[in-house]
Amino acid sequence: MSKQKRNTHSPELKAKVALEAVRGLKTANEIAQEFGVHPVQVGQWKKALLADSASLFDKKRGPKPKPEYQSDEKLYGEIGRLKMELDWLKKKSGINLP
Template sequence: MKKQRRKHTAAFKARVALEAIKGLKTMSEIAAEFEIHPVMVSNWKKEMLEHLPELFESKNTRKEKDTEKDKEQLHSKVGQLTMEVDFLEKKCRQLGIPVKGRNS
Protein backbone atom coordinates (compact mmCIF):
# COMPACT_ATOMS: atom_id res chain seq x y z
CA MET A 1 0.00 0.00 0.00
CA LYS A 2 1.36 3.41 -0.99
CA LYS A 3 1.90 6.09 1.59
CA GLN A 4 -0.22 9.15 0.85
CA ARG A 5 1.72 12.32 0.03
CA ARG A 6 1.55 15.05 2.62
CA LYS A 7 0.37 18.47 1.53
CA HIS A 8 1.91 21.36 3.43
CA THR A 9 0.19 24.68 3.96
CA ALA A 10 1.78 27.96 2.98
CA ALA A 11 2.07 28.91 6.65
CA PHE A 12 3.97 25.70 7.42
CA LYS A 13 6.34 26.26 4.49
CA ALA A 14 6.94 29.84 5.60
CA ARG A 15 7.71 28.74 9.16
CA VAL A 16 10.22 26.14 7.92
CA ALA A 17 11.81 28.58 5.46
CA LEU A 18 12.12 31.22 8.18
CA GLU A 19 13.90 28.75 10.45
CA ALA A 20 16.31 28.00 7.61
CA ILE A 21 16.92 31.70 6.91
CA LYS A 22 17.67 32.37 10.58
CA GLY A 23 20.53 29.89 10.34
CA LEU A 24 20.41 28.81 13.97
CA LYS A 25 20.05 25.15 12.98
CA THR A 26 21.36 23.09 10.10
CA MET A 27 19.08 22.03 7.25
CA SER A 28 19.16 18.46 8.56
CA GLU A 29 18.12 19.53 12.04
CA ILE A 30 15.25 21.60 10.69
CA ALA A 31 14.16 18.73 8.43
CA ALA A 32 14.20 16.29 11.33
CA GLU A 33 12.27 18.69 13.56
CA PHE A 34 9.50 19.22 10.99
CA GLU A 35 9.67 15.63 9.63
CA ILE A 36 10.40 16.61 6.02
CA HIS A 37 13.25 16.04 3.58
CA PRO A 38 16.22 18.45 3.80
CA VAL A 39 15.91 19.26 0.10
CA MET A 40 12.43 20.63 0.73
CA VAL A 41 13.83 22.93 3.41
CA SER A 42 16.42 24.37 1.04
CA ASN A 43 13.88 24.70 -1.79
CA TRP A 44 11.42 26.58 0.40
CA LYS A 45 14.21 28.81 1.74
CA LYS A 46 15.33 29.64 -1.79
CA GLU A 47 11.76 30.35 -2.91
CA MET A 48 11.14 32.61 0.08
CA LEU A 49 14.33 34.59 -0.52
CA GLU A 50 13.38 35.06 -4.18
CA HIS A 51 9.94 36.44 -3.33
CA LEU A 52 10.88 38.71 -0.42
CA PRO A 53 11.56 41.78 -2.62
CA GLU A 54 7.98 41.62 -3.90
CA LEU A 55 6.76 42.05 -0.35
CA PHE A 56 8.43 45.45 -0.09
CA GLU A 57 7.49 46.57 -3.59
CA SER A 58 5.61 49.85 -3.42
CA LYS A 59 1.85 49.65 -3.45
CA ASN A 60 1.69 52.17 -6.30
CA THR A 61 3.71 49.89 -8.56
CA ARG A 62 1.34 47.00 -7.84
CA LYS A 63 -1.67 49.23 -8.46
CA GLU A 64 -0.18 50.42 -11.77
CA LYS A 65 0.30 46.83 -12.90
CA ASP A 66 -3.27 46.00 -11.94
CA THR A 67 -4.55 49.13 -13.68
CA GLU A 68 -2.72 48.27 -16.90
CA LYS A 69 -4.13 44.75 -16.82
CA ASP A 70 -7.65 46.09 -16.26
CA LYS A 71 -7.21 48.59 -19.11
CA GLU A 72 -6.18 45.84 -21.52
CA GLN A 73 -9.18 43.72 -20.53
CA LEU A 74 -11.56 46.66 -20.96
CA HIS A 75 -10.12 47.58 -24.37
CA SER A 76 -10.56 44.03 -25.61
CA LYS A 77 -14.14 43.95 -24.27
CA VAL A 78 -14.96 47.28 -25.98
CA GLY A 79 -13.56 45.93 -29.24
CA GLN A 80 -15.62 42.76 -28.95
CA LEU A 81 -18.82 44.66 -28.17
CA THR A 82 -18.23 47.11 -31.05
CA MET A 83 -17.88 44.22 -33.47
CA GLU A 84 -21.09 42.64 -32.15
CA VAL A 85 -23.03 45.90 -32.50
CA ASP A 86 -21.74 46.42 -36.05
CA PHE A 87 -22.71 42.86 -36.96
CA LEU A 88 -26.21 43.27 -35.53
CA GLU A 89 -26.72 46.62 -37.28
CA LYS A 90 -25.69 45.04 -40.58
CA LYS A 91 -28.13 42.16 -40.09
CA CYS A 92 -30.92 44.59 -39.13
CA ARG A 93 -30.34 46.59 -42.34
CA GLN A 94 -30.36 43.35 -44.38
CA LEU A 95 -33.67 42.32 -42.82
CA GLY A 96 -35.19 45.81 -43.10
CA ILE A 97 -35.45 46.36 -39.35
CA PRO A 98 -35.01 50.01 -38.32
CA VAL A 99 -32.00 50.64 -36.07
CA LYS A 100 -32.44 53.14 -33.24
CA GLY A 101 -29.80 54.94 -31.23
CA ARG A 102 -26.90 55.09 -33.72
CA ASN A 103 -26.47 57.14 -36.84
CA SER A 104 -25.34 54.96 -39.71
Protein backbone atom coordinates (compact mmCIF):
# COMPACT_ATOMS: atom_id res chain seq x y z
CA MET A 1 0.00 0.00 0.00
CA SER A 2 1.47 3.36 -1.03
CA LYS A 3 0.82 6.58 0.76
CA GLN A 4 -0.25 9.48 -1.38
CA LYS A 5 1.18 12.91 -0.57
CA ARG A 6 -1.31 15.68 0.15
CA ASN A 7 -1.61 18.39 -2.42
CA THR A 8 -0.73 21.88 -1.30
CA HIS A 9 -2.35 24.67 -3.24
CA SER A 10 -1.03 28.18 -3.59
CA PRO A 11 -3.01 31.11 -2.22
CA GLU A 12 -3.36 32.42 -5.79
CA LEU A 13 -5.06 29.19 -6.92
CA LYS A 14 -7.34 29.23 -3.88
CA ALA A 15 -8.34 32.81 -4.64
CA LYS A 16 -9.05 32.03 -8.30
CA VAL A 17 -11.17 29.01 -7.40
CA ALA A 18 -13.07 30.89 -4.68
CA LEU A 19 -13.75 33.88 -6.96
CA GLU A 20 -14.97 31.57 -9.70
CA ALA A 21 -17.31 29.90 -7.19
CA VAL A 22 -18.61 33.27 -5.95
CA ARG A 23 -19.38 34.37 -9.52
CA GLY A 24 -21.73 31.43 -9.81
CA LEU A 25 -21.36 30.95 -13.56
CA LYS A 26 -20.26 27.32 -13.17
CA THR A 27 -21.16 24.57 -10.74
CA ALA A 28 -18.75 23.45 -8.04
CA ASN A 29 -18.13 20.24 -9.96
CA GLU A 30 -17.21 22.12 -13.12
CA ILE A 31 -14.86 24.43 -11.22
CA ALA A 32 -13.29 21.51 -9.39
CA GLN A 33 -12.68 19.64 -12.62
CA GLU A 34 -11.21 22.73 -14.30
CA PHE A 35 -8.73 23.45 -11.49
CA GLY A 36 -8.08 19.86 -10.38
CA VAL A 37 -9.43 20.10 -6.85
CA HIS A 38 -12.22 18.37 -4.96
CA PRO A 39 -15.71 19.96 -5.16
CA VAL A 40 -15.93 20.10 -1.36
CA GLN A 41 -12.71 22.12 -1.34
CA VAL A 42 -14.28 24.61 -3.74
CA GLY A 43 -17.13 25.16 -1.31
CA GLN A 44 -14.78 25.54 1.65
CA TRP A 45 -12.65 28.13 -0.15
CA LYS A 46 -15.76 30.01 -1.25
CA LYS A 47 -17.04 30.08 2.33
CA ALA A 48 -13.65 31.27 3.61
CA LEU A 49 -13.53 34.04 1.01
CA LEU A 50 -16.99 35.29 1.89
CA ALA A 51 -16.24 35.15 5.62
CA ASP A 52 -12.94 37.05 5.38
CA SER A 53 -13.88 39.53 2.65
CA ALA A 54 -15.13 42.13 5.15
CA SER A 55 -11.71 42.29 6.79
CA LEU A 56 -10.11 43.32 3.49
CA PHE A 57 -11.76 46.72 3.65
CA ASP A 58 -11.51 47.08 7.42
CA LYS A 59 -7.86 48.10 7.34
CA LYS A 60 -7.06 51.78 7.53
CA ARG A 61 -3.89 53.58 6.63
CA GLY A 62 -1.36 54.63 9.18
CA PRO A 63 -0.34 53.08 12.46
CA LYS A 64 -2.98 51.51 14.60
CA PRO A 65 -3.68 53.34 17.86
CA LYS A 66 -2.20 51.59 20.88
CA PRO A 67 -4.38 50.98 23.91
CA GLU A 68 -3.85 53.61 26.62
CA TYR A 69 -3.16 51.11 29.39
CA GLN A 70 -0.46 49.32 27.42
CA SER A 71 1.66 52.45 26.92
CA ASP A 72 1.25 53.46 30.60
CA GLU A 73 2.34 50.00 31.72
CA LYS A 74 5.39 50.18 29.52
CA LEU A 75 6.33 53.64 30.80
CA TYR A 76 5.96 52.66 34.46
CA GLY A 77 8.11 49.61 33.83
CA GLU A 78 10.79 51.80 32.23
CA ILE A 79 10.68 54.24 35.17
CA GLY A 80 11.11 51.38 37.63
CA ARG A 81 14.04 49.94 35.71
CA LEU A 82 15.78 53.33 35.50
CA LYS A 83 15.23 53.99 39.21
CA MET A 84 16.81 50.64 40.08
CA GLU A 85 19.82 51.42 37.85
CA LEU A 86 20.21 54.86 39.46
CA ASP A 87 20.08 53.38 42.97
CA TRP A 88 22.67 50.77 42.00
CA LEU A 89 24.98 53.40 40.51
CA LYS A 90 24.65 55.57 43.63
CA LYS A 91 25.51 52.62 45.84
CA LYS A 92 28.53 51.56 43.77
CA SER A 93 29.93 55.06 43.33
CA GLY A 94 29.63 56.00 46.99
CA ILE A 95 28.13 59.38 46.13
CA ASN A 96 25.26 60.54 48.33
CA LEU A 97 22.91 62.30 45.95
CA PRO A 98 19.32 63.08 46.84
